Amino acid sequence: MPSSGNLPSDGFKLSRTEFIALIAALMAINALAIDIMLPALAEIGSTLGVMTANHHQYVISVYLFGFSVSQLFYGPVSDRFGRKKPLLIGVGIYVLTSLACMWIPDFSMLLVLRFLQGIGAAATRVMTVSIVRDRYSGRAMAEIMSLAMMVFMIVPVIAPATGELIMVFAEWHMIFGFMALFACTIGLWAYLRLPETLAAEYRRPFTAKSVISGFRIVLGNRIAFCYTLAASFMLGSLFGFINSAQQIYVGIYDLGRGFPVAFAAVAAFMALSSFLNSRMVGRFGMRRISQVLLITFITLSFLLFVLSVAFQGPVPFPLYIVIFALIMFCFGSIGGNFNALAMEPLGQVAGTASSVLGFVQSLIGTTIGMLIGQSFNGTTIPMALGYFSVGAIAMVFVLIAEQGKLFRTVSASPQHTIEK
Incomplete structure (x- = not known):
């Protein structure tokens, strides 16, 4: 499996710029469904x-739970059949459920469809990380993921304002129509331009023994x-904010139509962090x-807690x-680097690794985010x-x-750079 910092000369027809843009766009399908x-x-x-x-x-929350649990399925499937077909199937599920949400009769049916929509979106998470790992490793992977995250962060900047604009001219059901159109466009781009990145010799049999072996490695x-x-745990902080953002910005601070602007400002800090990380990680x-x-x-989270109490x-x-934007600036680089560090030793089972790691992260992050959101008390x-607690727990696992x-510093091997 390729492990150099640059794309191998193997007929891969996407330029580095288009590759990053496509990966970011596929990631954005999931972000759009939330923001x-x-x-x-x-x-x-x-x-x-x-x-x-x-x-x-x-x-x-139900969207995120669907997104979480289905990742365990996509990884082993992609290690057997490749990345492209499962990716397109997942995007197709996302498009169909988005269209169905336009005609839902009640809240319960909306939640069911949102759960299924999350199942479709999970393919974009597992496949994008796997595809990047197929092509890059080490700091080069961290740089690519940071650049993709920077482009991806455009979605939180503009998505709430887009939702607000749609509701000015139509009712909220049309938001799902916009999701379907966006995902269909990106899916067509991937279908036409993205080649299969998992070579035949690296594919693993789809058997219980093979899947269990891959899980053990991870x-x-x-x-x-x-x-x-x-x-x-860090992801839980993001989901906690997303769950309660509308209540904080509108309920506490009475921003009204200014809510998308405040949300976009924080997202811009996260995008800036990802960009700076891509420049500094090497x-x-x-x-x-x-x-x-x-x-x-x-x-900073402890400072915000002390001030909130005071x-x-x-x-x-x-x-x-100001304090919250700085907190999320930190988050903007932590996530990409932590994911790259987690994936670095697992290139031989990248699909399974991406699904297991994605499942664990999404399920724990969603649960913590829901707990933080449901504890909102005005x-x-x-x-x-919640932010201080998840940060402290994350530090324990890092230690x-x-x-x-x-x-710790780094050293280089003759083949590729490895973090020490």
């Missing part, structure tokens, strides 16, 4: 008779598993960058948004405490992975 919904949650709840505000969050690697758990390494930012994340009410919005205290030694 474009945020301005519509209250109206969806009102239209479908959901009276409890925290229950509106289930539109996000779960038995200390660094991969611990960095996966660390990334899982010099400083994945470990040092992510570990410094994790310490900063924990410190004010006994809303932290003044200018102070809140203040920023639950979110700030286990690194055997207590942070900020």
